[in-house]
Amino acid sequence: MFRKLMTFDEAKKAIDIKFKPVFLGDEEAVLLEANNRVLSEDVVSSLDIPPFNRSTVDGYAVKAQDTFGADENKPTALRIVGSVAVGEAPNVALGKGEAIEIVTGAVIPQGADAVAMVEDTECEDAELLIYSAITVGENVMKKGSDIQKGAVVLRKGQILGSSEIGILAALGLTKIKVLKIPIIAVLSTGGEVTELGRPLPPGKIYDINAYSISTAIIEAGGKPVYFGVVPDDKTALAKSMKMAVASADMVITSGGVSVGPKDYTPQIVDSLGKPGIVVYGIAVKPGKPTTVGFVGEKPIFSLPGHPTSALLIFYLLARPLILRLAGRPETTMKMIKAFAGARMFSAKGRRTYVMVKLEFDKDCRLIAEPVETGASGAISTLAKSDGFVEIAENEQFIDVNQEVSITLFRSSTAIV
Amino acid sequence: MFRKLMTFDEAKKAIDIKFKPVFLGDEEAVLLEANNRVLSEDVVSSLDIPPFNRSTVDGYAVKAQDTFGADENKPTALRIVGSVAVGEAPNVALGKGEAIEIVTGAVIPQGADAVAMVEDTECEDAELLIYSAITVGENVMKKGSDIQKGAVVLRKGQILGSSEIGILAALGLTKIKVLKIPIIAVLSTGGEVTELGRPLPPGKIYDINAYSISTAIIEAGGKPVYFGVVPDDKTALAKSMKMAVASADMVITSGGVSVGPKDYTPQIVDSLGKPGIVVYGIAVKPGKPTTVGFVGEKPIFSLPGHPTSALLIFYLLARPLILRLAGRPETTMKMIKAFAGARMFSAKGRRTYVMVKLEFDKDCRLIAEPVETGASGAISTLAKSDGFVEIAENEQFIDVNQEVSITLFRSSTAIV
Numbered sequence: 001m002f003r004k005l006m007t008f009d010e011a012k013k014a015i016d017i018k019f020k021p022v023f024l025g026d027e028e029a030v031l032l033e034a035n036n037r038v039l040s041e042d043v044v045s046s047l048d049i050p051p052f053n054r055s056t057v058d059g060y061a062v063k064a065q066d067t068f069g070a071d072e073n074k075p076t077a078l079r080i081v082g083s084v085a086v087g088e089a090p091n092v093a094l095g096k097g098e099a100i101e102i103v104t105g106a107v108i109p110q111g112a113d114a115v116a117m118v119e120d121t122e123c124e125d126a127e128l129l130i131y132s133a134i135t136v137g138e139n140v141m142k143k144g145s146d147i148q149k150g151a152v153v154l155r156k157g158q159i160l161g162s163s164e165i166g167i168l169a170a171l172g173l174t175k176i177k178v179l180k181i182p183i184i185a186v187l188s189t190g191g192e193v194t195e196l197g198r199p200l201p202p203g204k205i206y207d208i209n210a211y212s213i214s215t216a217i218i219e220a221g222g223k224p225v226y227f228g229v230v231p232d233d234k235t236a237l238a239k240s241m242k243m244a245v246a247s248a249d250m251v252i253t254s255g256g257v258s259v260g261p262k263d264y265t266p267q268i269v270d271s272l273g274k275p276g277i278v279v280y281g282i283a284v285k286p287g288k289p290t291t292v293g294f295v296g297e298k299p300i301f302s303l304p305g306h307p308t309s310a311l312l313i314f315y316l317l318a319r320p321l322i323l324r325l326a327g328r329p330e331t332t333m334k335m336i337k338a339f340a341g342a343r344m345f346s347a348k349g350r351r352t353y354v355m356v357k358l359e360f361d362k363d364c365r366l367i368a369e370p371v372e373t374g375a376s377g378a379i380s381t382l383a384k385s386d387g388f389v390e391i392a393e394n395e396q397f398i399d400v401n402q403e404v405s406i407t408l409f410r411s412s413t414a415i416v
Numbered sequence: 417m418f419r420k421l422m423t424f425d426e427a428k429k430a431i432d433i434k435f436k437p438v439f440l441g442d443e444e445a446v447l448l449e450a451n452n453r454v455l456s457e458d459v460v461s462s463l464d465i466p467p468f469n470r471s472t473v474d475g476y477a478v479k480a481q482d483t484f485g486a487d488e489n490k491p492t493a494l495r496i497v498g499s500v501a502v503g504e505a506p507n508v509a510l511g512k513g514e515a516i517e518i519v520t521g522a523v524i525p526q527g528a529d530a531v532a533m534v535e536d537t538e539c540e541d542a543e544l545l546i547y548s549a550i551t552v553g554e555n556v557m558k559k560g561s562d563i564q565k566g567a568v569v570l571r572k573g574q575i576l577g578s579s580e581i582g583i584l585a586a587l588g589l590t591k592i593k594v595l596k597i598p599i600i601a602v603l604s605t606g607g608e609v610t611e612l613g614r615p616l617p618p619g620k621i622y623d624i625n626a627y628s629i630s631t632a633i634i635e636a637g638g639k640p641v642y643f644g645v646v647p648d649d650k651t652a653l654a655k656s657m658k659m660a661v662a663s664a665d666m667v668i669t670s671g672g673v674s675v676g677p678k679d680y681t682p683q684i685v686d687s688l689g690k691p692g693i694v695v696y697g698i699a700v701k702p703g704k705p706t707t708v709g710f711v712g713e714k715p716i717f718s719l720p721g722h723p724t725s726a727l728l729i730f731y732l733l734a735r736p737l738i739l740r741l742a743g744r745p746e747t748t749m750k751m752i753k754a755f756a757g758a759r760m761f762s763a764k765g766r767r768t769y770v771m772v773k774l775e776f777d778k779d780c781r782l783i784a785e786p787v788e789t790g791a792s793g794a795i796s797t798l799a800k801s802d803g804f805v806e807i808a809e810n811e812q813f814i815d816v817n818q819e820v821s822i823t824l825f826r827s828s829t830a831i832v
Binding site: 031032035047049050051052085086087088089090105106107146147153154159160161162163164165166167168169170171172173174190191192193194196197200201202203204205206207208209210211212213214215216218219224226232305307311377378379380382383385409410 | 447448451463465466467468501502503504505506521522523562563569570575576577578579580581582583584585586587588589590606607608609610612613616617618619620621622623624625626627628629630631632634635640642648721723727793794795796798799801825826
């Protein structure tokens with residue numbers, strides 16, 4: 001079957017039309033393990049914060065009215081009837097003409113409506129002299145003034161970081177409902193690919209893609225589940241794919257999508273359910289043999305076997321879907337401006353991605369040096385590339401010294 | 417004892433002089449769990465990659481010399497003596513005048529030194545006609561041409577991401593030596609603070625700082641160990657601090673660093689060992705009562721009790737040390753430019769940090785709106801702030817509409 005290659009934008013649109021980010025359900029997370037998880041429901045405060053009227057200074061709890069008219073020449077004299085320490089319930093109430101010693105953070109005792117700062121007072125035995133009038137509520141933080149009981153403090157969809165975990169702790173919550181992490185099945189195909197952990201048989205290479213892509217899945221907020229290297233046999237591959245679709249929220253295979261007789265993956269995807277393959281090859285370089293399908297609402301990406309191509313297409317097309325399944329904002333990867341260190345050519349009629357390494361030149365300009373990505377650089381390309389430059393379909397090349405935008409593979413590289 | 421407050425820069429310098437990032441040792445990590453870990457040794461390839469001479473095309477393995485002089489009018493005729501599939505050791509060697517069918521990725525059989533692309537050949541029964549001369553090595557990726565056995569492929573100190581994990585997989589490594597994660601002891605003090613997971617007693621508030629700071633420790637590449645809320649009692653606090661220093665690589669306490677009679681923390685730090693307290697209060701707002709000490713090479717931070725102040729000072733002073741202990745580059749936090757939404761005043765003579773919330777105005781300009789951080793906003797400040805603006809000691813205020821740099825608390829916020 002021959003179909004014209006889609007452009008990159010057509011492929012992205014075809015995927016977006018079919019993709020429905022389903023709700024994967026929620027689960028409970030222990031607060032200290034909830035870092036970087038996504039809230040699955042609004043959090044309503046079950047407490048007033050502060051939970052009591054609280055002194056914001058060290059001093060004396062008083063009735064403000066008792067101090068009206070006091071000044072430096074005519075202090076108010078009050079009788080000290082007790083003290084409140086921090087963290088304790090006051091064991092004494094305040095009457096007219098009385099004062100109770102109090103420290104920052106302690107509970108304002110019943111009957112008091114303000115606190116005189118210790119600096120504005122003088123104390124002789126049980127007598128307190130106050131040298132300035134105090135207004136009602138002065139130096140008192142009212143119960144619930146920070147957060148009211150019943151108020152929504154965090155919204156569904158919030159990614160939890162240090163501030164949010166602190167807020168949840170303030171409410172006394174030790175567990176919290178978060179979105180489930182999408183399960184992404186990872187399959188490798190290709191007769192030359194073999195699993196790690198045993199000596200390399202003749203003619204074989206180790207499975208690289210399962211590991212690089214699984215790591216990229218974790219970084220995108222998904223949980224990779226490795227289905228291993230599937231034998232290059234239609235029945236075995238169909239069986240593995242079926243299991244993967246049944247148990248995961250998305251499936252990513254790599255290898256086995258060229259046009260050889262053994263490249264069954266698209267046929268199998270079509271056979272597993274509707275709508276089947278929606279992208280059958282893309283006019284990009286590298287990554288042309290990529291196919292994308294859906295079985296029901298579950299996306300199935302079949303990436304090329306070349307490690308750099310597979311990882312690139314993962315970042316461009318699969319990562320945004322994992323972010324959305326995980327309930328995360330579809331943030332772009334980190335980008336940076338640099339100058340092209342050499343002329344970079346595009347592949348005719350295909351959107352071209354050139355892997356680059358970043359270096360500073362002697363004038364401290366950031367230079368993007370193209371990294372060889374051909375058949376001879378499968379692994380060293382991965383090691384050397386900091387990111388990639390995009391050349392549009394209608395451009396022939398990027399010229400040396402031209403300013404370019406680099407999309408970075410890592411959020412921190414040694415150089416930037 | 418009275419000592420003049422250090423400026424922020426003096427405090428940072430005093431810490432840097434005393435801080436020696438010790439080597440915490442290494443440990444083995446399973447490859448798929450090594451994401452975001454730091455390599456503790458150079459990785460040397462124990463393999464040639466590719467591990468064999470490999471065909472980069474579908475075609476026929478030949479002796480290049482047999483094809484010399486061939487052209488469209490005078491093809492070379494060779495005898496096909498076998499075939500090699502991908503992932504297999506060839507079971508046949510090539511003699512003069514012979515060809516062996518081969519596919520992309522398969523092993524070049526003994527005796528062959530080039531591959532004729534299938535497009536440049538014609539095949540009749542066991543006879544192959546080649547219509548163009550082939551050079552030695554054409555369409556062959558030589559053993560070790562991507563990575564040579566014995567080559568250093570990744571350097572000590574490398575942070576492992578998708579590319580690096582892919583490279584390690586290519587070498588067949590299932591485990592890898594990584595730096596140990598620094599253990600950071602987290603203690604809370606303050607008579608009003610109580611642990612989560614039980615009803616709130618009268619006069620108490622839940623421990624917020626242990627949770628927000630522990631999360632920030634995880635984000636910085638450390639492992640928090642919670643020592644709980646330590647009773648406001650000198651003996652108990654000294655005992656906890658001693659245990660914390662003995663078992664962790666750094667200690668962070670919060671609360672109990674004001675100038676009340678119960679603020680023993682600095683005295684205890686001084687008593688635990690040399691050099692003791694090196695920063696006794698800093699001319700910043702908020703965060704003035706911060707103290708920093710060392711027992712041997714172990715840093716001890718005593719942060720204020722106010723949640724926003726504690727987290728801010730953690731980010732400014734403790735986070736860089738955790739990054740260095742973890743063997744990570746001391747990257748700054750993410751920053752962004754915005755316009756001040758209101759005039760923001762500094763505290764006289766103190767470097768001032770104003771918490772801000774980011775919003776777009778009707779002209780789509782990014783505006784930094786100051787968030788109230790006073791005593792009345794302990795928790796709501798955490799909830800509302802996206803980051804902070806710094807006002808230097810010698811500046812009085814930042815004016816409305818002035819362009820400012822915002823340091824972001826989160827690497828992704830809803831708005832940017």
